[in-house]
Amino acid sequence: MKRIQVGIVGGTGYTGVELLRLLANHPAVEVKAITSRSEAGLAVADMFPNLRGIYDLAFSEPKLDVLSKCDVVFFATPHGVAMNMTPELIEAGVKVIDLAADFRIEDMDVWESWYGMPHACPEIMDEVxxxxxELNREKIRGARVIANPGCYPTAVQLGFxxxxxxGLVDIDHLIADAKSGISGAGRGAKVGSLAAETSEGFKAYGISGHRHLPEIRQGLEIMAxxxxxxxxxxxxxxxIRGIEATLYGKLKSNISQEDLQKLYEETYAQECFVDVMPANSLPDTRMVKGSNMCRMAVYRPEGGDVVVVTSVIDxxxxxxxxxAVQNMNLMFDLEEDAGLTQVALMP
Amino acid sequence: MKRIQVGIVGGTGYTGVELLRLLANHPAVEVKAITSRSEAGLAVADMFPNLRGIYDLAFSEPKLDVLSKCDVVFFATPHGVAMNMTPELIEAGVKVIDLAADFRIEDMDVWESWYGMPHACPEIMDEVxxxxxELNREKIRGARVIANPGCYPTAVQLGFxxxxxxGLVDIDHLIADAKSGISGAGRGAKVGSLAAETSEGFKAYGISGHRHLPEIRQGLEIMAxxxxxxxxxxxxxxxIRGIEATLYGKLKSNISQEDLQKLYEETYAQECFVDVMPANSLPDTRMVKGSNMCRMAVYRPEGGDVVVVTSVIDxxxxxxxxxAVQNMNLMFDLEEDAGLTQVALMP
Amino acid sequence: MKRIQVGIVGGTGYTGVELLRLLANHPAVEVKAITSRSEAGLAVADMFPNLRGIYDLAFSEPKLDVLSKCDVVFFATPHGVAMNMTPELIEAGVKVIDLAADFRIEDMDVWESWYGMPHACPEIMDEVxxxxxELNREKIRGARVIANPGCYPTAVQLGFxxxxxxGLVDIDHLIADAKSGISGAGRGAKVGSLAAETSEGFKAYGISGHRHLPEIRQGLEIMAxxxxxxxxxxxxxxxIRGIEATLYGKLKSNISQEDLQKLYEETYAQECFVDVMPANSLPDTRMVKGSNMCRMAVYRPEGGDVVVVTSVIDxxxxxxxxxAVQNMNLMFDLEEDAGLTQVALMP
Amino acid sequence: MKRIQVGIVGGTGYTGVELLRLLANHPAVEVKAITSRSEAGLAVADMFPNLRGIYDLAFSEPKLDVLSKCDVVFFATPHGVAMNMTPELIEAGVKVIDLAADFRIEDMDVWESWYGMPHACPEIMDEVxxxxxELNREKIRGARVIANPGCYPTAVQLGFxxxxxxGLVDIDHLIADAKSGISGAGRGAKVGSLAAETSEGFKAYGISGHRHLPEIRQGLEIMAxxxxxxxxxxxxxxxIRGIEATLYGKLKSNISQEDLQKLYEETYAQECFVDVMPANSLPDTRMVKGSNMCRMAVYRPEGGDVVVVTSVIDxxxxxxxxxAVQNMNLMFDLEEDAGLTQVALMP
Structure with a gap:
């Protein structure tokens, strides 16, 4: 079988190296090109020594002629990059999966106000x-362009x-108290991400407005x-790794703890990457470290009118x-879990 | 000046060694006895080498004749211990500060249902x-028995x-999403507190009911x-150290972000251990590590009807x-911050 | 192809769950039984939720009739267990891989003095x-009983x-300064392994004598x-995970940094799990986290007479x-890296 | 009593904020100025919120007229700064304590080769x-310029x-295997200091030559x-915090474990900041976290010819x-431990 030819644009960040880690054991793909303007020429394994002996690739300049020979291109770039290259790539028959935010928000005004730049290709948003x-499986199979969800949005949307x-909760009063490991802040050299500034400490941030808010809101509004x-x-x-989201909703009608549990279990019964924990247990981010699972639990404390969901992912x-790999698998009609059977690392 | 004679019952846990750390630099006290049934005879500095050269004490059996010669006795024991010794101690003229839960809940039925044992001295609860x-300063000055608040309850109550x-928020729908460092789980040898089981992981626990819930609820009900x-x-x-509580309330009436900020600043203007962060900033637990400060911030995200408070303590x-030392200072008419001027450790 | 039937004795510790993690993606084995006297009846996934959806097994009593139907049995037990069951198992035609120390020391007197008990089956030591x-590949292929090396001994022996x-260094003066993550201390509930006792701290231990010392010494003496x-x-x-060993030797004759590098590269050129880092680079334990690699570097600082090797493993x-899986692969004539192609987790 | 007027040049790094933390509770000093070219005008407490309510100072431009009114100026700058300002300051009667490396190496050729720049004031090196x-107490009392030792050099020199x-060990073969927390890498925004790059990992670095090597060597040569x-x-x-150094020496003559212990205890018997641990115990960096103590232990493993010392500091x-504060205390004839009575934070 011919292997799917993969290109990765922007491979020097944590999502880039994670793509490489996952694709290394994928049975049906071959990574053909990985680009980085700043590191062009450097062997990938010199930047990420965990890949020594696995990839022979070097970073290259992001060139359309190379990328357009791929079957699929992942963008593991800052926002604002994918939207400039995507039209030409899909024109050339290449599927695009953007791990950044360029295609996540349908409303262009909202996108532009949160990201502070004009959008480069509003004309293709319709087909994104x-x-x-878990929500859009069938559409994903036929898509040319995928907006890969943000990390917080994945945990929060699956949980809600x-x-x-x-229609069980009051949609005028939803609360998502979410916590992320430091790898979510990326590999950029910032004082605020230093070990001496973040370890042994914990804080809220972005209360006045985080870019994942409009994305989550959009998703919840589609559901509701x-x-x-x-x-x-x-x-x-x-x-380093892990997101936990504790979600609070106000129940509109009486539903027992048992029925909540049943609802969650049934909703995700067929999903290979969502696991509803048994009643009276709770997920820990370490239960998903390095794996593609989302694990969650649902509670109704003291039988009151508040429902609490806790949802964890890496x-x-x-x-x-x-x-992103799961999406690729769907787009290319592979087993949905191909390359994604890693067991979470415990301890 | 004669130094205040201090006894500590149950000195082998983290609150015990922390009392010793703080009292080591207290200008007006002398630690006379520190007890531990299991470690009697062992030098305190052999168990806690940070105290080498500072304390010459050894753990002793908890005996009433020794403790009754103290001016004040701290209980740094599991719950259920202080209530058995307190009546005799106060009879002997000794002030008592219980760092455990024996005296925290006024309603004895509630206490007994959460702690699963009969209370040993309901007759003294009236004077506790x-x-x-910050709420009870004057009563504390005259008290003989202090119920020292729990860790979560301190952060949550000061924040709300x-x-x-x-009367700004709907008291039918208060949410406290709180997070604690592992030292809160104590020094007991439990698999769930092992480094290999807790580091690099995060989880909710006790959603169905945590013992600090009735204590917090009681405090909020008194306020409201x-x-x-x-x-x-x-x-x-x-x-290891630090609690952050993110609190959510539904505003009953319109109040601007600026007025919320002003309300918080004015409420705590005279407090030496509560610090309201400037507008547009947020507290981190590392800003209070090793110190007696509570720092907090208040937000009204997107001008909506939800108010968010984040409150951190060690x-x-x-x-x-x-x-507990702050309470002792009040009870003995010392400077409220005596022995409590440590600056938080950053980084 | 019929899958190799695997039994695991003592599956509740960290080596047990790690075996399960690795074997989950092994193409040629099936885990048939996993035993634990204390947890018999409990589903494996209830103790180790990372295995939810992967294993349907429950812990069972360690019974010879079940284990003797396996092709291979791994002992992930404390020392002293494997030696009691191994004679009967090999009699029944089962291969045994002991991850504990029962078979590591050839000299029974040495073993008994370090482990404080009589050895149960000195008569089979000859065939262990x-x-x-990397040192004993051919013998492993034909073995019925494998003494799986200790963690420190693996890193130190491969490095030296x-x-x-x-014969490059003075064997009268070898130094191994080794450091291990806390998972090496096991899953037992000990105060010394608590997160609040070990995180944000570092210390030497066991200087007067660690059980891995005679094992390492034996290995080095065979080499020399x-x-x-x-x-x-x-x-x-x-x-949590990772060992680094910094090794010091006194050069007996002049050998250049370049020749040292070449020696190391050539020695391990054919090894799939030993990686000599390029000149002027150094291994980090995170480069092997979750993977079966050993990475190392060799230096001759300032051109002096001391050679320094740093060697890292998970x-x-x-x-x-x-x-242990690598040994099993050799014993059953499988690809040596079957089930062991995990890429280290970075970050 | 008039308080000693203190200036701090370069207050935005970790040694700067640590000076401020320690001086906050110092009974005899007042911090008059703290400078930072890049942050001039910013309130110190805005950068380091642990200092909120404690210091009212803002960072200022480093100006000689302000600094020359101080009694003592600390340089918490990168190397190369202090040497340019020191001659004028001592001329003006100000004492100087340099926490960087400008004055640590007596041999100017060695200094210039390791630091890659010409030295600005070789003429004052004689009086530094x-x-x-613990080694130079009397000279420090009378000094105008202090070269404050590096972190590794402090732990290693006190240990050896x-x-x-x-004269107990072969000085041709000394080994110092040292480990430092990440705060030693400073507050600069470097990828290599990110939490996601350093936590859950461990590595050697600088084997080919670290700038603390010539400093340590110089100190040991003076001793020997x-x-x-x-x-x-x-x-x-x-x-975050802590250095441990494990030191290895080859004994030249027979000396018992008991006599080694006695030698260490007697050497440091009068020192308030060096603590020799009791026989059969070992220091942990957490025993000195936040405190000015150095704790150490000495071993002769298996009665062999190698002596091992482990030494820890914050x-x-x-x-x-x-x-630096200890040096200041000596220079101004204060109690040597003034402002330095913090107890290490455990846990």
């Missing part, structure tokens, strides 16, 4: 598919979905088919590179 | 003062207090002078031993 | 093979090997074919479960 | 005193000192009054700011 397989599709009010507070965890896997 | 100086005393509905979800942080200091 | 594939086989003097100082790292993989 | 109080002064051969290998620990305190 938001790559959350059963409640919202059933109505406008929602969402308060989203992200926090920074003193660890921000670099199900929250980024793993979900 | 809940030792949150300005909103509740002004009404019954409140509170959802409290604690989480375990992969770090769980072992303002959340335990530091607050 | 020490399972360090090129120097000793060439002479008695060696080794000083071995282990240290505890505030992290203590639970190449230092335990991964090496 | 190397500020290791008793052995070298007694002869040339020494030293191999120094630094490592990076996944934690790199920012005894390894930098604390030792």
């Amino acid at each position: 598919v938001y790559g959350l397989p 979905y059963p409640l919202l599709k059933e 088919d109505a406008q929602v009010n969402l308060t989203f507070v992200p926090h920074l965890l003193p660890m 921000n670099l896997v199900k929250g980024a590179a793993g979900q | 003062v809940y030792g949150l100086p 207090y300005p909103l509740l005393k002004e 002078d009404a019954q409140v509905n509170l959802t409290f979800v604690p989480h375990l942080l992969p770090m 769980n072992l200091v303002k959340g335990a031993a530091g607050q | 093979v020490y399972g360090l594939p 090997y090129p120097l000793l086989k060439e 074919d002479a008695q060696v003097n080794l000083t071995f100082v282990p240290h505890l790292l505030p992290m 203590n639970l993989v190449k230092g335990a479960a991964g090496q | 005193v190397y500020g290791l109080p 000192y008793p052995l070298l002064k007694e 009054d002869a040339q020494v051969n030293l191999t120094f290998v630094p490592h990076l620990l996944p934690m 790199n920012l305190v005894k390894g930098a700011a604390g030792q």
Whole structure:
């Protein structure tokens, strides 16, 4: 079988190296090119020594003629890059999966106000598919361009979905208290990401407005088919990988703990990457470290009118590179879990 | 000046060693006895080598004749111990500060149902003062028995207090999403507290009911002078010290971000251990590590009807031993910050 | 092809769960039984939720009739267990790989003095093979009983090997300064392994004598074919996984940095799990986290007479479960890296 | 009593904020000026919120007229700054304590080759005193310029000192295997210091030559009054604060473990900041976190000819700011431990 030819644009960040880690054991792909303007010429394994002996590739300049020979191109770039190259790539028959935010927001005004730049290709937004397989699996199969969801949005949307599709909670008062490991801040050299500034400490940030807020809101509004009010507070965890989102909703009607559990289990019964924990247990981010799983639990504390969901993912896997591979698998009609059977690292 | 004679019952846990750390530099006290049934005879500095050269004490059996010669006795024991010794101690003229939960809950039925044992001295509950100086300073000065607040309750109550005393939020829908460092789980040898089980991981726990819930609820109800509905979800942080509580309330009336800021600043203007961060900044637990400060910020995201407060303390200091010393200072008419001028360790 | 039937005795520790993680993606095996006296009946995935959806097994009592139907049995037990069951298992035609120390020391007097018990089956020691594939590959292929090396011994022996086989250093003065992550201390509930006792701290331990010392010494003496003097100082790292050993030897004759590099590269040129880093670079334990690789570098600082080697492994993989699988692969004539192609997790 | 007027040049790094933390509780000083070219005008507490409410200072431009009114100026700058301002300051009667490396190396050729720049004031080197109080206390009292020792050099020199002064070990073969927390790498925004690059990992670095090597060598040669051969290998620990140095020497003559212990205890019997641990115990960096103590232990493993010393300090305190304050105390005839009575933070 001919292997799917993969290109990766922007391979020097954490989502780039994570794509390489996952694709290394993928049975049906070959990474053909990995680009980085700043590191062109450097062997990938010199930057990421965990890849020594596995990839023989060097970073190259991002050139259209090379990329257009790929079957699929992943963008693991800052926002604003993918939108400039995508039209030509899909024109050339290449599928595009953008791990950044260029295609995540349907409303161009909202996008431009949060990202502070004009969008380069509003004309293709109509065909973009938001790559959350649990909600959009069929559309993803036929898509040419995938907006791979953000890390927080993945954990929060999967957690709220059963409640919202059933109309169980007051959509005027949704709260998502989310926490992320430091790898979510990227590989950029910033004082705020130093080990001496972040380990042994914990804080909220971005309360006044985080770019994942409009993305999450858009997703929840599609589920609810109505406008929602969402308060989203992200926090920074003193660890490398993992997102946990604790979600709060106000129940509109009486539903027992048992029925909540059943609803969650049934909603995700067929999903290979969503795992509803048994009643009376709770997920820990370490249960998904390095794997593409999302694990969650649902509670109704003291039988009151508040429902609490806690949802965990590895921000670099199900929250980024793993979900991107899952989307690729769907687009190329492969097994959905191809290359994604890693077991989480415990301890 | 004669130094205040201090006894500590149960000195082998983290609150015990923290009391010793703080009292080592206290200008007006002398630690006379520190007890531990299991470690009697062992030099304190052999168990806690940070105290080498500072204390010459050894752990001793907890004996009433020794403790009754102290001016004040701190209980740094599991719950259920202080209540058995306190009546005799106060009879002997000794002041008591219990860092455990024996005296925190006024309603004996509630206490007994959460702690699963009969209370040993309900008859003295009337004179117990809940030792949150920012709310009960004057009562603390005259008290013989102090119930030193729990760690989560300190962070949550101080954070909600300005909103509740002004009646600004819907008390039927209060949410406290709280996170604690692992030292909060104590020094007991439990698999769940192992480094290999907790570092590089994050999880919620105790959603169905944590013992700090009734304590927090009681405190909020006193502030609101009404019954409140509170959802409290604690989480375990992969770090040693620090609690952060992110609090959510639904505003009942319109109040601007600026007025919220002003309310918080004015409420705590005279407090030496509560610091309201400037507008547009956020507290990090590392800003209070090793110190008795509580730092907090208040936000109204997107001008909506939700108010968000984030409040941080060091769980072992303002959340335990530091607050206990602050209470002692008030009870003995010392400077409130005597022995508590440590600057937080950054980095 | 019929899958190799695997039994695991003592599956509740970190080497047990790591075996399960690695075997989950092994193309040629099936885990048939996993035993634990204390947890018999409990589903494996209830203890190790990273295995949810992967294994349907429950822990069972360690019974000979079940284990003797396996093709191979791994012992992931404390020392003293494997030696009691191994004679009957090999009698029944089962191959045995002991991840504990029962078979590591050839000299029974030495073993008994370090482990404080009589050995249960000295009569089979003659046929035991020490399972360090880089040194004993051919013997391993034909073995019925493998003594899987300790974690420190793996890192130290692989690092010293090129120097000793060439007789380049003074064997009367070898120093191994080794550091291990906390998972090496096991999953037992000990105060000394608590997160609050080990994170943000670093210390040497066991200077007067660590059980890995005689094992390492034995290995080095085989390499040198002479008695060696080794000083071995282990240290505890505030992290979960990883061992680094910094080795010091005194050069007996002049050899250039370039020739040292060449010696190391050539020695391990054919090894799939030993990687000599390029000149002027150094290995980090994170370059092998979760993988079966050993990476190392060799230096001659300032051109002096001291040679320094630094060698890193993941203590639970190449230092335990991964090496055990590698041994199994050799014993059953499988690809040596079957089930061991995991890429190290970075970041 | 008039307080000593203190100036700090370069206050935005970790040694700067640590000086401020320590001086905040110093009974006899007042911080008059703290300079930073890049942050001039910014309130110190805005950069370091642990100092909120404690210092009212803002960073200012480093100006000679302001600094020359101080009694003492600390340089917490990169190397190359202090040497340009020191001659004028001492001319103006100001004492100088340089926490960087400008004055640490007596041999100007050696200094210039390691630091890659010409020295600005070789003419004052004669009067510079190397500020290791345990060795140079009397000279420090009378000094105008102090070269405050580096962090590694402090731990290594104090550890080797008793052995070298007694001539017990072969000075042709000294080994120092040292490990430092990440705060030692400073507050600069470097990829290599990111939390996602350093936590959960451990590595050696700088084997070919670290700038602390000539400083340590110089110190050991003064102790031995002869040339020494030293191999120094630094490592990076996944934690914020703390240095541990494991030192290896070859005994030249027979000396019992007991006599080694006695030698160490007697050498440091009068020192307030060096603590020799009792026989059969070992220091952990957490025993000195936030404090000015150096704790150490000495072993002779298996009664062989190698002596092992392990020495721990907090790199920012005894390894930098604390030792600088200790030097200041000596220079101004204050209690040597004034402002330095902090107890190490455990846990």
